[in-house]
Amino acid sequence: MYSLQEWLCEIGGFAATSLQPAAGAHGELTGILIIRAYHRDRGDLRRTKILIPNSAHGTNPASTAMSGMEVIELPSDERGNVDLAALRAACDDTVAGLMITNPNTLGLFEEHMLEVVEQVHACGGLVYGDGANMNALLGIVRPGDLGIDVMHYNLHKTFSMPHGGGGPGSGPVGVCEKLADFLPGPLVEVIEAGDEDEAPLFGLVMPAKTIGRVKAFHGHFGMLVRAYAYIRMQGKSGMREISDHAVLNANYLRVRLRQTYHVPYDRICMHEFVAEGRWEQAPGIRALDVAKRLMDFGFHPPTNYFPLIVHEALMIEPTESESKQVLDAFTEAMIKIAEEARTHPDILHAAPHVTPVGRLDEVKAAKDLVLCCRPAELGEPAKR
Numbered sequence: 001m002y003s004l005q006e007w008l009c010e011i012g013g014f015a016a017t018s019l020q021p022a023a024g025a026h027g028e029l030t031g032i033l034i035i036r037a038y039h040r041d042r043g044d045l046r047r048t049k050i051l052i053p054n055s056a057h058g059t060n061p062a063s064t065a066m067s068g069m070e071v072i073e074l075p076s077d078e079r080g081n082v083d084l085a086a087l088r089a090a091c092d093d094t095v096a097g098l099m100i101t102n103p104n105t106l107g108l109f110e111e112h113m114l115e116v117v118e119q120v121h122a123c124g125g126l127v128y129g130d131g132a133n134m135n136a137l138l139g140i141v142r143p144g145d146l147g148i149d150v151m152h153y154n155l156h157k158t159f160s161m162p163h164g165g166g167g168p169g170s171g172p173v174g175v176c177e178k179l180a181d182f183l184p185g186p187l188v189e190v191i192e193a194g195d196e197d198e199a200p201l202f203g204l205v206m207p208a209k210t211i212g213r214v215k216a217f218h219g220h221f222g223m224l225v226r227a228y229a230y231i232r233m234q235g236k237s238g239m240r241e242i243s244d245h246a247v248l249n250a251n252y253l254r255v256r257l258r259q260t261y262h263v264p265y266d267r268i269c270m271h272e273f274v275a276e277g278r279w280e281q282a283p284g285i286r287a288l289d290v291a292k293r294l295m296d297f298g299f300h301p302p303t304n305y306f307p308l309i310v311h312e313a314l315m316i317e318p319t320e321s322e323s324k325q326v327l328d329a330f331t332e333a334m335i336k337i338a339e340e341a342r343t344h345p346d347i348l349h350a351a352p353h354v355t356p357v358g359r360l361d362e363v364k365a366a367k368d369l370v371l372c373c374r375p376a377e378l379g380e381p382a383k384r
């Protein structure tokens with residue numbers, strides 16, 4: 001755990017890291033609570049606003065709202081960047097910080113990142129980096145060097161598992177020097193340095209002004225082991241290769257698919273790009289239908305409907321681990337699905353066809369939770 005903390009500090013350019021948060025969204029909540037604690041500690045109680053670009057992942061405003069802060073949405077410009085004029089207008093002494101994802105959820109590198117950071121710092125705010133897209137930056141750019149004050153990693157995306165791989169997540173949070181005292185604990189620290197014959201003595205330490213624990217025990221420990229092993233296996237040079245391949249794979253797919261699927265922000269992308277799952281010639285078809293049909297071809301469907309600024313969004317994020325053969329098979333499946341959308345839309349509407357269960361009622365699953373199951377003879381389980 002100590003090594004992983006240290007490596008994440010090095011990779012992101014941070015002074016300290018806590019491994020506690022259970023997932024990306026939980027890391028965001030933790031980071032915003034740290035920002036809040038920092039301002040409060042300085043007696044600056046007016047800062048209650050967090051600025052968030054409208055290209056953000058849905059968890060960004062959700063976790064910010066959960067922290068009790070007010071979400072202020074910023075528009076994007078026509079190239080998918082934060083609109084600098086709108087940012088300037090929003091910056092004042094009530095701003096606690098900005099939450100920004102770079103590359104953003106369009107898969108685009110923020111072209112004015114340094115100006116954005118400078119602007120927020122100039123008004124006394126802090127910059128939160130949503131590090132879920134670190135796949136694109138490993139070994140190339142350190143968010144801490146760009147001026148980001150606090151950032152979560154999605155270990156389950158960047159260090160071992162493609163997006164949507166399932167299972168638990170882990171969202172460690174790295175911070176700059178001035179926020180280190182506010183991190184959730186315990187952290188693992190060297191209590192007594194070792195020497196040639198003796199290993200150092202490690203201990204668990206609570207930072208001086210900690211926001212407290214955010215997770216029982218030490219977070220999702222299994223995921224920490226997985227990330228530790230992946231980073232160790234890749235080594236320093238492997239870090240850069242991860243990003244090189246993830247970015248190359250995404251651009252390969254973008255260029256192969258852009259004749260068939262409209263890519264609204266069509267410029268060199270990072271590790272993902274966003275296409276539209278809709279066509280004028282196939283009026284009844286939605287991104288959801290494309291995603292469900294992909295399952296029949298053996299592909300895990302991409303995230304759809306995020307970011308909100310793209311209609312019927314399909315966010316395509318191949319990761320570093322897919323071979324050219326897999327990317328080609330994916331492209332062929334996508335092209336075939338686009339053809340079916342025009343010629344046999346019913347196939348898409350009824351998809352998936354080969355999975356043990358068909359289309360689930362996702363709204364019911366969220367609104368009508370059944371949290372326990374028991375044998376039929378005991379009747380329906382209690383509902384919440």
Ligand SMILES: Cc1ncc(COP(=O)(O)O)c(C=O)c1O
Nearest residue numbers: 023024025057059101130132169
């Ligand atoms: C850009 C971005 N931010 C935040 C998250 C949230 O992470 P998690 O699903 O681990 O809560 C994701 C998830 O994919 C993401 O893509």
